[in-house]
Structures are given as C-alpha cells and as structure tokens.
Amino acid sequence: MQIRPLGDRVVIKRIEAVETTKSGIVLPGAAKEKPQEAEIVAVGPGTEDVKMEVTVGDRVLFSKYSGTEVKIEDKEYIILKQEEILAVIEK
Amino acid sequence: MQIRPLGDRVVIKRIEAVETTKSGIVLPGAAKEKPQEAEIVAVGPGTEDVKMEVTVGDRVLFSKYSGTEVKIEDKEYIILKQEEILAVIEK
Amino acid sequence: MQIRPLGDRVVIKRIEAVETTKSGIVLPGAAKEKPQEAEIVAVGPGTEDVKMEVTVGDRVLFSKYSGTEVKIEDKEYIILKQEEILAVIEK
Amino acid sequence: MQIRPLGDRVVIKRIEAVETTKSGIVLPGAAKEKPQEAEIVAVGPGTEDVKMEVTVGDRVLFSKYSGTEVKIEDKEYIILKQEEILAVIEK
Amino acid sequence: MQIRPLGDRVVIKRIEAVETTKSGIVLPGAAKEKPQEAEIVAVGPGTEDVKMEVTVGDRVLFSKYSGTEVKIEDKEYIILKQEEILAVIEK
Amino acid sequence: MQIRPLGDRVVIKRIEAVETTKSGIVLPGAAKEKPQEAEIVAVGPGTEDVKMEVTVGDRVLFSKYSGTEVKIEDKEYIILKQEEILAVIEK
Amino acid sequence: MQIRPLGDRVVIKRIEAVETTKSGIVLPGAAKEKPQEAEIVAVGPGTEDVKMEVTVGDRVLFSKYSGTEVKIEDKEYIILKQEEILAVIEK
Numbered sequence: 001m002q003i004r005p006l007g008d009r010v011v012i013k014r015i016e017a018v019e020t021t022k023s024g025i026v027l028p029g030a031a032k033e034k035p036q037e038a039e040i041v042a043v044g045p046g047t048e049d050v051k052m053e054v055t056v057g058d059r060v061l062f063s064k065y066s067g068t069e070v071k072i073e074d075k076e077y078i079i080l081k082q083e084e085i086l087a088v089i090e091k
Numbered sequence: 092m093q094i095r096p097l098g099d100r101v102v103i104k105r106i107e108a109v110e111t112t113k114s115g116i117v118l119p120g121a122a123k124e125k126p127q128e129a130e131i132v133a134v135g136p137g138t139e140d141v142k143m144e145v146t147v148g149d150r151v152l153f154s155k156y157s158g159t160e161v162k163i164e165d166k167e168y169i170i171l172k173q174e175e176i177l178a179v180i181e182k
Numbered sequence: 183m184q185i186r187p188l189g190d191r192v193v194i195k196r197i198e199a200v201e202t203t204k205s206g207i208v209l210p211g212a213a214k215e216k217p218q219e220a221e222i223v224a225v226g227p228g229t230e231d232v233k234m235e236v237t238v239g240d241r242v243l244f245s246k247y248s249g250t251e252v253k254i255e256d257k258e259y260i261i262l263k264q265e266e267i268l269a270v271i272e273k
Numbered sequence: 274m275q276i277r278p279l280g281d282r283v284v285i286k287r288i289e290a291v292e293t294t295k296s297g298i299v300l301p302g303a304a305k306e307k308p309q310e311a312e313i314v315a316v317g318p319g320t321e322d323v324k325m326e327v328t329v330g331d332r333v334l335f336s337k338y339s340g341t342e343v344k345i346e347d348k349e350y351i352i353l354k355q356e357e358i359l360a361v362i363e364k
Numbered sequence: 365m366q367i368r369p370l371g372d373r374v375v376i377k378r379i380e381a382v383e384t385t386k387s388g389i390v391l392p393g394a395a396k397e398k399p400q401e402a403e404i405v406a407v408g409p410g411t412e413d414v415k416m417e418v419t420v421g422d423r424v425l426f427s428k429y430s431g432t433e434v435k436i437e438d439k440e441y442i443i444l445k446q447e448e449i450l451a452v453i454e455k
Numbered sequence: 456m457q458i459r460p461l462g463d464r465v466v467i468k469r470i471e472a473v474e475t476t477k478s479g480i481v482l483p484g485a486a487k488e489k490p491q492e493a494e495i496v497a498v499g500p501g502t503e504d505v506k507m508e509v510t511v512g513d514r515v516l517f518s519k520y521s522g523t524e525v526k527i528e529d530k531e532y533i534i535l536k537q538e539e540i541l542a543v544i545e546k
Numbered sequence: 547m548q549i550r551p552l553g554d555r556v557v558i559k560r561i562e563a564v565e566t567t568k569s570g571i572v573l574p575g576a577a578k579e580k581p582q583e584a585e586i587v588a589v590g591p592g593t594e595d596v597k598m599e600v601t602v603g604d605r606v607l608f609s610k611y612s613g614t615e616v617k618i619e620d621k622e623y624i625i626l627k628q629e630e631i632l633a634v635i636e637k
Contacts, residue, residue, distance in 0.1 A: 087551040087552060087557060087616075089550075
C-alpha cells in the first residue's frame, strides 16, 4: 500500500532522535529536544502555483503541530503542505 | 437517487475499519484508530481554478471534522472540497 | 410577487421531510433527520467569477445555518450564495 | 439635500411594514416580522469590479445589521454595499 | 502647515452640528445626533487600485470610529481611507 | 552604523514634542498630546506593488502602536511599512 | 551538516549582545536590551513573488517571536520568512 498526496502536499515520517554517546550508549531521553525533524516519504504533484522543492528521502525541519497526523498499517505519518516545511537538512 | 456535488466538491463515504486476525476473527473494537479513511462516491465537475485529481472509488485520507455530514436514504455521507482531501491510498 | 436574487445568490425553500410508512401513515416526527434539503426557487444571474450550476426546481443539499432566512408573504425562504450549496440530489 | 454614495454603495430606507386587514384596519404590531425590507434611495457609480444591478425605487431584501445607519434631516437611512443586498422583490 | 495624506487616504474634520432655532438660539445639545458628518480637508493622490472620488470641501458621511484621530496645531482631524467614506452629502 | 529597511518599510524616529512659550520657556509636560509625529530616518527600496512616497527627513503622522520598536546604539526607532504612515506634514 | 531553507525563508542566529566598557569589562547583563538582532546563516532561493534581498552574513533586525526556533547540533536557530526581517544593519 502506498500514499499519494494531492496537490502541494507531502507525507513525512517523524525521525525518532537517538543520541549516541562516544562509548556508543544510546540515550533516548535526549530525544525530546528535536521534535521537528522528519523524512519525506511521498511528494504530491504540486499545483500551478507551487512547484515541489523536496524529494523522497530528504530530511526536513517542520514546525511542530503543522499538518495532520494519520496512521496507516500501524505506522504514523504526517501529511502537510510543502509550505509548512521550513528547511531541508543536508548531510 | 444520486448526489451530484457542485464545483470542486466530492462526496465520500467513511470506511468502517474492520480488523481481521489471522484466524479470521473480526475485531471491530480496533476500528477507532482509523477515523480518517473514506471512499469517493461522487466527484464534482471542478472549477476554473481546481482540476479534479480523484475519481469515484478512490480510497482517500481526509482530516477529521472537515466537510459537512449529510444523510440520504439512511446512509451517511460527507461532502467536502477536494482541497480537504489529504492523500489517496493506493493498493 | 417574485424574488430576484442578485449576483451569485439563489433563493431556496426548505423541504419539510415527511416520512410515510408502508401503510401510508405520515410520521412527521422523523423529519428532524433531514434538515439540509431544499428546493431552488430562484437563481441569480451569476457574476464574472461564478457561473450558475443550478436551476429552479433542483433539489439541493446545503449546510445548516448558511444563508439568511427571509419571510415573504408568510412563507419562509433562505437566500444564500451558490457556493454554499453542497450538491444536487438527482431523482 | 441629496446623498451620493461612493463606489459600490447604495443608500436604502427601511420599509415600515404595515399590515392592513380586509376591513382596512392597520395592524402596525405585525410589522416586527419583516425587518429586512427596504427601498433603494440612491445608488453609487460602482467600481471596476462591481457593476450596479439595482436602481432607485427597487424594493430589496438585506440581511439585518449589515451597513451603517445614518440620520439626515431627521430621517434614518442605511448605507451598505450592493454585495449586502440579497434580492430584489418584484411586484 | 499642511497635511498631505498618502495613497488613498483623506483628512477630514468632524462637523460640529449646531442647531439653530427659528429665533436664532443655538442648541448645541442637539449635536449628539449627527456624529458622522465631516468635511474633506485634504485628499491623497490615490493608488493604482483606488481613484479618488472626493475633493477638498466635500461634506461626507463616515462610519463612526473609522480612521485615526490626530491633533495638529490644536485642531483635531481624522485620517482615513476613502473606502471608509460612505457618501457625499450634496447641497 | 546605518539601518537599511527591507521592501516597503521605513525607519522613523519619534519626535519629542517640545512646547516653547513666548518667553522661551520649554514646557515638556505638553508633549503628551502629540504622540504620533515622527521623522523619516531611512526608506526601503519599495516592492513591485508599493512605490515609496516618502523621503528621509519627511515629518510624518503614524498611527500609535503600529510598527516595531528597535533600539540601536541607545537610540529608539520604529520600523514600519509605508502603508502605516498616515500623512506627511508639510511646513 | 547544512540547513537549506525553502522558498523565501532564511535561517538566522540570534546575536548575543555583549557590552564592553571602555576599560574592556564585558557587561553581559546589558544584553537584555537588544533582543532582536541576528545574523543571516542561510538564505532560501526565493519564490516567484519574493526576491531575496539579504545574504549570508548580514546583520539584521527582526521582530521578537517571529519565526520558528529550531535546534540543530546543540545550536539554536530561527527560521523565518524574509518578510519578517525588518532591516539590515550596515556597519
């Protein structure tokens, strides 16, 4: 099953921030400080006014609470408009 | 009797999520977790600004509370603008 | 006396839903479940932006509370914009 | 003294509804049921976007509370935009 | 000193309504009933969207509370957009 | 250090109204009555929609509370859009 | 890792105002009076409607609370639209 967003919407998946210390110990408690990171899962076709600037796989920042949360096959996604994405994080 | 939506509106029918275990037992109690799935029942002609991107039979996600609930011949439908549909679920 | 709506407005008359049992008995108490049905009584000329899609006699669905109620010669009408009509019910 | 409304505004005068019984007795108490009827007193030149559809002398329906009440030479008028006029009553 | 309003603004001076009886006695107490009359004192150049329809000296009606009150050389003026002027009173 | 406002913004400096009596005595207490006067300190380049109508040195009236107060090198300025300037005072 | 803002957004870094007395003593307590200064860290490509007027390294003034705070690799940034930047401070 796949999700095809309409218009200038994208589907994103929130990234569970995991912090690893130098010794390799995972500190999940530190995750609370990065609530706005996500990965692009699907990109709509755009509209006459909006050209899509992101692609599947991009890591992005988005403002908390924007978009609509949906749950498909037990996984949680957020569907929002590209306008609500603030920036792409390049590695 | 048929419903013909005006402009860029569509008529959808909420999908009653039924969960079936491997042994085939239906678990209707699990239905509460997918409140935003629906099937397109009728599609308006669109407007000069909005081209219709969905067709009758599409399974779609829509944000809770959007649109207007109507009851025709004892069945409940929701009429909303295509803009309020978030994504199409492809099988 | 006739009502001529301006611009993209239409005049509608709420349909009093009457339920008839198989034996022909009218059950007006059941009427509360269809509050959004009406018949088009008059149609404005439209505007440069809005082409009229409904005609006099159409049975339509409209969202509760939209439009303005007026009383002319002891009959109640609702004047609203075509935009506020959700769909036409075809028989 | 005359009032010349600007742009797409019109000046209207609320019609005091008087009810006359068959025997000719006036029942002013019944007037409370028609609060939205008025006569067009003056019509603005319109704007580039709005062409005037009403003329002086037209009897119109308008939504209660729209417009601004003004008092000139002891008579009360309402100045509103043509947009706020719902329909013309034709006799 | 002169005031030059910008864009589609005008400067008006509220008219203190004075009522004179036939015997010539001024009744300033009656002034409370005409709070919306003013005289145009200065007219802006207009904008690409708004052509000025009033000229200095016009007596106009404006809706109470619109615009901004300013005090220059001990005189009170109101600066508002032409849009907020309802009508010109012609004598 | 200089401030360069972006787009259709201007930087203004509130004028401290000082009243001088004929004998030359300054009455700063009278200053409270002219809170909306300012001098233009810097003018943005304008935008495609907005052509700048004011120049550095102009004395202007602006509506109280509009714009954002900033403090640079211990001096207070207000940055606002030209749209928020009501009028130029010519001497 | 780099941040690439979308559309007409920019990424800024709040400047910690440090006050140095003539004798060279830093007075961080004085920092509270300049909360709106920042340095441009990244600039989006702009949109069809908005041409970018700032560049990386510009010192700018922005209105408090505008934009969204994000934290990347333990550093705090603010992402906002160029529209929310008031002025560039030139040295």
